[in-house]
Amino acid sequence: AQSVSQHNHHVILSEAASLELGCNYSYGGTVNLFWYVQYPGQHLQLLLKYFSGDPLVKGIKGFEAEFIKSKFSFNLRKPSVQWSDTAEYFCAVNAQSSGDKLTFGTGTRLAVRP
Amino acid sequence: NAGVTQTPKFQVLKTGQSMTLQCAQDMNHEYMSWYRQDPGMGLRLIHYSVGAGITDQGEVPNGYNVSRSTTEDFPLRLLSAAPSQTSVYFCASSYKDGSSGNTIYFGEGSWLTVV
Numbered sequence: 001a002q003s004v005s006q007h008n009h010h011v012i013l014s015e016a017a018s019l020e021l022g023c024n025y026s027y028g029g030t031v032n033l034f035w036y037v038q039y040p041g042q043h044l045q046l047l048l049k050y051f052s053g054d055p056l057v058k059g060i061k062g063f064e065a066e067f068i069k070s071k072f073s074f075n076l077r078k079p080s081v082q083w084s085d086t087a088e089y090f091c092a093v094n095a096q097s098s099g100d101k102l103t104f105g106t107g108t109r110l111a112v113r114p
Numbered sequence: 115n116a117g118v119t120q121t122p123k124f125q126v127l128k129t130g131q132s133m134t135l136q137c138a139q140d141m142n143h144e145y146m147s148w149y150r151q152d153p154g155m156g157l158r159l160i161h162y163s164v165g166a167g168i169t170d171q172g173e174v175p176n177g178y179n180v181s182r183s184t185t186e187d188f189p190l191r192l193l194s195a196a197p198s199q200t201s202v203y204f205c206a207s208s209y210k211d212g213s214s215g216n217t218i219y220f221g222e223g224s225w226l227t228v229v
Contacts, residue, residue, distance in 0.1 A: 090157065
């Protein structure tokens with residue numbers, strides 16, 4: 001079975017700082033990878049996804065993530081955060097052999113100070 | 115196009131009561147699922163369905179039942195509510211993205227408190 005680790009539980013940044021949130025997964029087969037964002041009191045929204053091809057994927061709102069297969073990682077990055085990026089971020093993995101089941105990390109709460 | 119619709123948005127139950135969380139999608143997605151979200155634990159899969167008439171257990175199925183009589187609807191039933199079921203519940207549906215993966219979309223969540 002696959003598992004996902006997000007090592008940063010809470011991150012506090014000032015506006016314009018750069019962001020990198022770590023995500024590592026464990027699974028030996030082919031995976032699809034996702035980052036979701038949850039703004040306070042709202043549901044999950046898809047930020048970006050990786051299925052195949054270019055390991056550097058760009059998502060909405062200036063976010064990007066890089067899939068490094070050798071490190072089993074899919075870290076999320078943004079060069080300059082804004083106060084409106086304050087939210088909780090979830091990394092998720094879908095093993096292609098498991099149908100549509102997603103396994104989520106425990107989430108990273110990001111607070112951006114104006 | 116309403117996407118994934120969940121009702122109710124908020125509910126308070128007494129221990130031992132039963133209730134059903136409704137989930138409907140209008141996108142003709144085959145795959146639907148229910149997750150619960152608890153602080154520090156991310157989202158965990160309760161039950162899922164790969165199509166009408168087919169359901170299966172996820173990671174935390176105990177205390178919950180599901181059925182999938184139509185493609186559109188996937189209700190989640192709490193048989194006898196317990197305080198441990200206080201959580202936020204998300205319904206999701208997905209479609210094949212055209213490449214090798216499926217993109218999963220979530221409803222707005224149902225906040226359930228069991229007292």
